[in-house]
Amino acid sequence: MARRTTPILVAVLTALITGCVAPGTPAGEDTGLGGVFERRQLFGAxxxxxxxxxxxxxxxxEFLGGVDTEVxxxxxxxxxWTDVEGPDYxxxxxxEWQRQNPDDLFVLNVPMADRNEADLPDEEVAELLRRGRAGEFDHHFTLLGERLVERGLGRAVIVPGWEMNGExxxxxxxxxxxxxxxxxxxxxxxxxxxxxxxFRFDFTVNRGTDDVDWTSCYPGDDVVDIIGMDTYDQGPGRTFDDFVEQPLGLREHADFAAARGKPVSFPEWGLFRNGDNPEFIRRMHDWIASQDTVYSTLTDYCPHGVFWCTDNPRSAEVFRELFGS
Structure with missing residues (x-):
C-alpha cells in the first residue's frame, strides 16, 4: 500500500509555512538523529x-481509511529478569513485522527492574537502583541488545524505566x-x-509533578536522544489548557527538550478520566503537530482508545478525521 500524507503532517507543513508553531523546537526541524527520524513525525498505536x-x-x-501507520x-x-532480556514471544x-516494514520505527519500553509491578516498598526500590548504578544488572541489558540486533531490531527506540516520576x-x-x-x-x-x-534512547515521564519532579531524574544529554511524555485526559486540571500550563506539564516538557536540543515524543496518550472527549483528541493532535515530535503512539485499550476500545464513538470519529486518510 502506498504511503499517504496524513493530516498530522499537513498540519506540520501548514505551521511551518504560517509560522504558527507552539513553544518548543519548530515542528519538522531536522532532529539530527538521521534515518527514519529525519524531518518526519511518525504515528502509531x-x-x-x-x-x-x-x-x-x-x-x-483500515479503521483510519487505509493510512499506513509508521510506528x-x-x-x-x-x-x-528473563522478561527484561526480551522473551521470544x-x-x-x-x-517479523520489522522485516515486512523496514522503513518503520520500532519502539520498545524496557523495565529497569524485575517484579516491576509488585508494589515494592521505597527502601527495596532504592536498593535496586543503587545495585543498578553499581553495574550489577548491566548484563541483562547487554543480552537484550544482542537479542534485538540478532532479530534485525537494532534501530529500535528504547524507552527504559518509563514514567519513573510516578508511583x-x-x-x-x-x-x-x-x-x-x-x-x-x-x-x-x-x-x-x-x-x-x-539504538536511540527515550527518557519518558508522566505529565505533571506526579510523585517526584521528573527533571530531578534526568540522566544527562549524552545518554538521552528523545524526551518523551505520557499524557492522558486526567488531572490535575480538567481542560487541555490546564494540561499545557500545569507545573511540569506539556509546555515545560517542550521547553525542557528544546533547551537541550532534543526532539520530543508522546509514547502513550489517550482518554482516561473524562469519558468520550473528542476535544482532547483534537487538542492533542494539534499539540503533537506543533512540536518537534519524533513519534507518538495512541494507547488503544479501554478506556484510553478509539479502535480496539469502542467506548468512545465521538472521539473515534474525530480521531479518524484528523489521523485518517
Whole structure:
C-alpha cells in the first residue's frame, strides 16, 4: 500500500509555512538523529504487546481509511529478569513485522527492574537502583541488545524505566533520583556497546509533578536522544489548557527538550478520566503537530482508545478525521 500524507503532517507543513508553531523546537526541524527520524513525525498505536498487537495493525489502518501507520510499539514484561532480556514471544513477532516494514520505527519500553509491578516498598526500590548504578544488572541489558540486533531490531527506540516520576513501577525514581540517573546511564552504556546496534534512547515521564519532579531524574544529554511524555485526559486540571500550563506539564516538557536540543515524543496518550472527549483528541493532535515530535503512539485499550476500545464513538470519529486518510 502506498504511503499517504496524513493530516498530522499537513498540519506540520501548514505551521511551518504560517509560522504558527507552539513553544518548543519548530515542528519538522531536522532532529539530527538521521534515518527514519529525519524531518518526519511518525504515528502509531499500542494495540497489544505480543503477536496479537502485530495482528491488530492492519485493522487499525483500515479503521483510519487505509493510512499506513509508521510506528510499532510494545512493552517488555517485568516479572523477572528473563522478561527484561526480551522473551521470544514478544520479540519474534515484532521482528517479523520489522522485516515486512523496514522503513518503520520500532519502539520498545524496557523495565529497569524485575517484579516491576509488585508494589515494592521505597527502601527495596532504592536498593535496586543503587545495585543498578553499581553495574550489577548491566548484563541483562547487554543480552537484550544482542537479542534485538540478532532479530534485525537494532534501530529500535528504547524507552527504559518509563514514567519513573510516578508511583506505579519498581523502576521509579523517587526513592533515590541520583541512583536512578546512574542506573539509566549504565543501561544506555551497556546497550550502546552491543556490536551492530543503532539504538536511540527515550527518557519518558508522566505529565505533571506526579510523585517526584521528573527533571530531578534526568540522566544527562549524552545518554538521552528523545524526551518523551505520557499524557492522558486526567488531572490535575480538567481542560487541555490546564494540561499545557500545569507545573511540569506539556509546555515545560517542550521547553525542557528544546533547551537541550532534543526532539520530543508522546509514547502513550489517550482518554482516561473524562469519558468520550473528542476535544482532547483534537487538542492533542494539534499539540503533537506543533512540536518537534519524533513519534507518538495512541494507547488503544479501554478506556484510553478509539479502535480496539469502542467506548468512545465521538472521539473515534474525530480521531479518524484528523489521523485518517
Amino acid at each position: 499500542f494495540l497489544g504487546s505480543d503477536a496479537e498487537g502485530v495482528r491488530r495493525i492492519p485493522g487499525f489502518e 510499532g510499539h510494545t512493552y517488555l514484561p517485568g516479572e523477572g 514478544i520479540l519474534d513477532p515484532w521482528a 506505579t513501577y519498581s523502576h521509579r525514581c523517587g526513592p533515590d533520583p541520583e541512583a536512578w540517573q546512574g542506573y539509566f546511564r549504565n543501561v544506555v552504556t551497556a546497550m550502546r556497546a552491543v556490536p551492530g546496534q543503532d
